[in-house]
Amino acid sequence: MTDTTTTPPVQTQLRRGRFSEFWYYFSQNRGAVIGLVIFSFIVFIAVFAPLIAPHSPSVQNRDAFLVPPFWQEGGSLTYLLGTDAVGRDILSRLMYGAQFSLFIGLFVVVLSVTSGVIIGLLAGYFRGWVDTVIMRIMDVILAFPSLLLALVLVAILGPGLLNAMIAIALILQPHFVRLTRASVMSERDREYVIASRVAGAGSARLMFLTMLPNCLAPLIVQATLSFSTAILDAAALGFLGMGAQPPTPEWGSMLAEAREFILRAWWVVTLPGLAILITVLAINLMGDGLRDALDPKLKKS
Amino acid sequence: MSLLEIKNLTVSFDTVSGPFRAVDGVDLNVDGREILSIVGESGSGKSVAMLALMGLLPDTASVTADVMRFDGKDLLTMSDRDKRSIIGRDIAMIFQEPMSSLNPCFTVGFQIGEMLKRHTRLGRTERKARAIELMQAVGIPSPEQRLSAYPHQLSGGMSQRVMIAMSASCRPKLLIADEPTTALDVTIQAQILDLLRDLCAEFDMALVLITHDMGVVAQMAHRVQVQYAGQKVEEQSVEDLFSDPHHPYTAALLSALPERATGRGHLPSIPGVVPGQFDRPPGCLFEPRCAYATASCRSSAHRQGPELGHALCNHPLINGAPADGTQAREITV
Amino acid sequence: MLRFFLTRLGLLIPTFIGVSIVAFAFIRLLPGDPIMLLAGERGIDPARYAELQASLGFDKPLPIQYFNYLSDIVTGDFGTSIVTKRPVLDEFMTLFPATIELALCAIILATLVGIPAGVLAAVKRGTWLDQTVMGTALVGYSMPIFWWGLLLIIFFSGILQWTPVSGRISLVYFFPPVTGFMLIDSLLSGQSGAFRSALSHLVLPTIVLATIPLAVIARQTRSAMLEVLGEDYVRTARAKGLPPRRVIGLHALRNALIPVITTIGLQVGVLLAGAILTETIFSWPGIGKWMVDSVFKRDYSVVQGGLLLIAGVIMIVNLVVDLLYGLINPRIRH
Numbered sequence: 001m002t003d004t005t006t007t008p009p010v011q012t013q014l015r016r017g018r019f020s021e022f023w024y025y026f027s028q029n030r031g032a033v034i035g036l037v038i039f040s041f042i043v044f045i046a047v048f049a050p051l052i053a054p055h056s057p058s059v060q061n062r063d064a065f066l067v068p069p070f071w072q073e074g075g076s077l078t079y080l081l082g083t084d085a086v087g088r089d090i091l092s093r094l095m096y097g098a099q100f101s102l103f104i105g106l107f108v109v110v111l112s113v114t115s116g117v118i119i120g121l122l123a124g125y126f127r128g129w130v131d132t133v134i135m136r137i138m139d140v141i142l143a144f145p146s147l148l149l150a151l152v153l154v155a156i157l158g159p160g161l162l163n164a165m166i167a168i169a170l171i172l173q174p175h176f177v178r179l180t181r182a183s184v185m186s187e188r189d190r191e192y193v194i195a196s197r198v199a200g201a202g203s204a205r206l207m208f209l210t211m212l213p214n215c216l217a218p219l220i221v222q223a224t225l226s227f228s229t230a231i232l233d234a235a236a237l238g239f240l241g242m243g244a245q246p247p248t249p250e251w252g253s254m255l256a257e258a259r260e261f262i263l264r265a266w267w268v269v270t271l272p273g274l275a276i277l278i279t280v281l282a283i284n285l286m287g288d289g290l291r292d293a294l295d296p297k298l299k300k301s
Numbered sequence: 302m303s304l305l306e307i308k309n310l311t312v313s314f315d316t317v318s319g320p321f322r323a324v325d326g327v328d329l330n331v332d333g334r335e336i337l338s339i340v341g342e343s344g345s346g347k348s349v350a351m352l353a354l355m356g357l358l359p360d361t362a363s364v365t366a367d368v369m370r371f372d373g374k375d376l377l378t379m380s381d382r383d384k385r386s387i388i389g390r391d392i393a394m395i396f397q398e399p400m401s402s403l404n405p406c407f408t409v410g411f412q413i414g415e416m417l418k419r420h421t422r423l424g425r426t427e428r429k430a431r432a433i434e435l436m437q438a439v440g441i442p443s444p445e446q447r448l449s450a451y452p453h454q455l456s457g458g459m460s461q462r463v464m465i466a467m468s469a470s471c472r473p474k475l476l477i478a479d480e481p482t483t484a485l486d487v488t489i490q491a492q493i494l495d496l497l498r499d500l501c502a503e504f505d506m507a508l509v510l511i512t513h514d515m516g517v518v519a520q521m522a523h524r525v526q527v528q529y530a531g532q533k534v535e536e537q538s539v540e541d542l543f544s545d546p547h548h549p550y551t552a553a554l555l556s557a558l559p560e561r562a563t564g565r566g567h568l569p570s571i572p573g574v575v576p577g578q579f580d581r582p583p584g585c586l587f588e589p590r591c592a593y594a595t596a597s598c599r600s601s602a603h604r605q606g607p608e609l610g611h612a613l614c615n616h617p618l619i620n621g622a623p624a625d626g627t628q629a630r631e632i633t634v
Numbered sequence: 635m636l637r638f639f640l641t642r643l644g645l646l647i648p649t650f651i652g653v654s655i656v657a658f659a660f661i662r663l664l665p666g667d668p669i670m671l672l673a674g675e676r677g678i679d680p681a682r683y684a685e686l687q688a689s690l691g692f693d694k695p696l697p698i699q700y701f702n703y704l705s706d707i708v709t710g711d712f713g714t715s716i717v718t719k720r721p722v723l724d725e726f727m728t729l730f731p732a733t734i735e736l737a738l739c740a741i742i743l744a745t746l747v748g749i750p751a752g753v754l755a756a757v758k759r760g761t762w763l764d765q766t767v768m769g770t771a772l773v774g775y776s777m778p779i780f781w782w783g784l785l786l787i788i789f790f791s792g793i794l795q796w797t798p799v800s801g802r803i804s805l806v807y808f809f810p811p812v813t814g815f816m817l818i819d820s821l822l823s824g825q826s827g828a829f830r831s832a833l834s835h836l837v838l839p840t841i842v843l844a845t846i847p848l849a850v851i852a853r854q855t856r857s858a859m860l861e862v863l864g865e866d867y868v869r870t871a872r873a874k875g876l877p878p879r880r881v882i883g884l885h886a887l888r889n890a891l892i893p894v895i896t897t898i899g900l901q902v903g904v905l906l907a908g909a910i911l912t913e914t915i916f917s918w919p920g921i922g923k924w925m926v927d928s929v930f931k932r933d934y935s936v937v938q939g940g941l942l943l944i945a946g947v948i949m950i951v952n953l954v955v956d957l958l959y960g961l962i963n964p965r966i967r968h
Contacts, residue, residue: 144944156660232776262792263791263792269788277773277777280776281773389873401866402869404870406964415874453964
């Protein structure tokens with residue numbers, strides 16, 4: 001940790017020092033490491049789903065409706081985790097579902113972070129009426145319960161996974177605006193920004209190259225949290241029938257289809273939800289670790 | 302019999318990199334109505350020793366002592382519950398940061414009254430009257446109104462007066478003041494010190510005054526105990542200590558006072574820093590910084606008798622020079 | 635204090651205008667002709683169309699339309715349901731108590747369990763107890779509550795058969811609503827078993843809705859307590875010889891509650907979002923289910939009115955929380 005202070009500020013070395021310091025604090029947190037392992041496993045499944053899934057996620061087997069998992073009476077090793085009401089293999093659908101959930105998380109985070117950071121930078125840098133207008137609009141978005149607003153937006157845009165993702169990105173984006181604006185406002189009068197301004201840096205350069213890198217820590221933590229919120233909200237919309245549409249093997253809509261069998265076939269209800277919970281839990285575990293590793297205030301104590 | 306008697310007090314903290322000994326075999330005696338000053342640089346364990354007495358250290362601290370007796374009662378064998386009925390009533394403590402030592406959510410009146418409610422049988426109205434009385438005694442103007450004030454409405458000096466009123470509220474036999482004026486303006490410092498001295502006389506309190514300021518010591522104390530790196534290195538009456546310090550560390554502290562600097566030019570300073578957790582010398586802890594250190598000092602340090610101020614030193618000074626004729630050396634740190 | 639209140643109130647006005655613009659724009663943003671949407675599935679003849687257009691004011695310029703919309707709202711006219719033909723406000727007032735009852739029970743449960751759990755975890759920092767409490771809280775925080783509700787139904791209603799699956803009370807009991815709160819009304823009705831039935835219907839939805847706020851409150855309480863326990867005034871309280879119960883429960887907790895109250899206030903939005911899912915799962919006749927049903931039935935005037943009313947409720951609750959915050963934090967009060 002201390003070598004960064006004595007070595008000359010060669011960029012790569014500094015980066016490596018910073019990363020190893022970060023890794024040191026991150027790896028101290030047992031939960032965060034567990035989260036990372038689980039998350040890597042889910043990513044692996046999602047990427048290689050076409051290779052490792054035993055069946056197609058959409059092929060229906062008329063001879064095998066609601067087959068229970070293999071360890072239960074009536075189950076078979078052909079369908080390890082059983083089948084759903086139209087005879088599709090649940091394990092394979094869960095594996096393909098991982099693709100959807102991770103994609104949803106990634107898409108929503110990228111969309112809401114980029115738009116939120118740009119808007120937040122503008123508000124924090126220019127202040128004045130630009131700031132006032134932007135922040136009042138964000139207040140309006142935050143005045144609605146998030147899921148209700150997403151639901152209404154999807155009603156306007158039409159049901160479907162893409163529209164659900166756009167709606168979720170919109171309701172998550174004010175958090176990034178607020179965070180960015182707050183950090184920019186605390187950074188903009190620091191000496192290094194003023195020095196850069198005096199040296200003739202333009203507004204865009206000041207915002208994106210000078211200030212933004214120093215506001216990243218809270219944004220990274222918030223992005224992790226938003227990743228899990230996005231997965232949860234997309235699943236909720238799918239569950240309500242407003243997100244991914246059947247027969248897409250998305251975990252939320254799998255739950256929605258399974259609802260009527262709730263008291264007859266526990267596995268069709270339990271397993272997709274468990275997949276959501278484990279994924280979200282893994283991401284939140286990592287998020288807590290990131291927060292502890294990136295927050296200098298917590299490090300001292 | 303002394304009011305407070307502590308023998309061989311040791312406090313160590315569990316840290317990530319092993320145990321750290323903050324107080325190392327310290328003896329301490331306080332007589333009734335006496336003002337004892339404990340002096341030392343930051344990190345010398347002077348606050349920790351007193352916090353250990355009060356039971357205010359976190360769970361990571363382990364406290365051991367051969368004797369810890371207050372007013373005839375053995376604090377070591379006493380239950381926490383019994384100890385809490387003494388803490389606050391018979392031994393009270395005030396701290397370095399008056400502004401943050403008062404709870405921001407409660408009024409001054411509540412916080413003084415709480416102490417009275419805990420340790421006395423006074424009724425509601427009596428407690429209020431007593432609180433006003435106390436606030437008058439510590440020089441807070443218009444105490445009736447101040448009763449309902451919140452700490453953030455008070456200045457630092459006023460907060461420390463409230464702390465003093467609160468700690469004196471049950472007429473304790475011993476008051477411990479941990480750097481009570483360090484965080485205050487110079488003009489307020491003198492007022493607070495005067496107040497403490499007057500209050501001790503008026504209430505028949507003994508005072509343990511923890512400070513790093515030799516000027517405060519000279520002004521206030523009857524007796525002085527000097528601590529260095531968790532050890533007691535010298536103990537004398539204030540007059541004797543200032544006229545004839547026996548431990549080289551005490552001598553160095555005194556010669557660093559601006560009033561004592563001889564001639565013009567540099568104010569003398571003590572080279573080096575107090576040893577920490579990892580660079581503790583094996584013998585005398587002051588040896589690396591000491592001008593009179595010899596080879597024997599690297600292995601151990603001897604405790605001298607009362608005539609030499611109980612100095613923990615192999616070559617104690619008399620009238621500014623080692624009695625055994627050891628010559629000064631150049632120190633390189 | 636009054637000034638603090640008025641500033642907060644003043645800040646709400648632009649937000650309310652923004653919210654009303656969103657609700658106003660909603661119908662006009664929907665794909666298709668708003669009048670055809672409002673007319674419903676069957677369609678209408680051209681004469682009726684023109685009549686509707688004039689009566690709804692859709693032939694006027696947008697700013698005039700918005701102004702008319704705003705003045706309707708001020709007079710309490712939030713539109714009429716296309717499906718039931720009842721005023722939206724009436725429907726809202728009928729269903730809202732069911733949601734309040736559920737949300738109140740959930741927030742009470744979350745607070746009563748979450749705060750002690752957080753305090754305990756902070757005091758026992760680093761022990762297995764702390765790790766268990768915080769691990770459970772993180773699972774709760776990560777919970778897809780619609781699935782959690784289904785699991786509870788499988789277990790308590792399916793396997794154990796302890797609790798009913800849906801609704802607010804068993805159909806054998808009938809009495810007119812007095813307060814709208816089923817727990818109170820069932821007691822007032824004097825029918826034996828009614829209260830028990832209402833309570834057993836309420837238990838599972840309350841647990842489901844309380845899950846996430848409980849986890850958030852426990853986590854927030856723990857971190858606030860950890861911060862406060864290191865403060866000088868906590869040391870002062872211990873130096874007074876106060877028992878640990880009072881040091882932690884009064885001196886430390888009183889300060890830690892300041893951020894926790896804000897967190898609890900922020901949970902109101904979370905609760906209403908959660909109510910959408912919880913009420914759908916348990917067929918709880920509240921405004922969450924009402925909104926979902928209206929979206930599906932394309933009852934867009936209900937969606938429009940409901941949006942505005944719900945946002946209004948959240949804004950009022952947030953204002954109340956701000957005031958509470960001022961009350962418990964002396965540094966703001968003075």
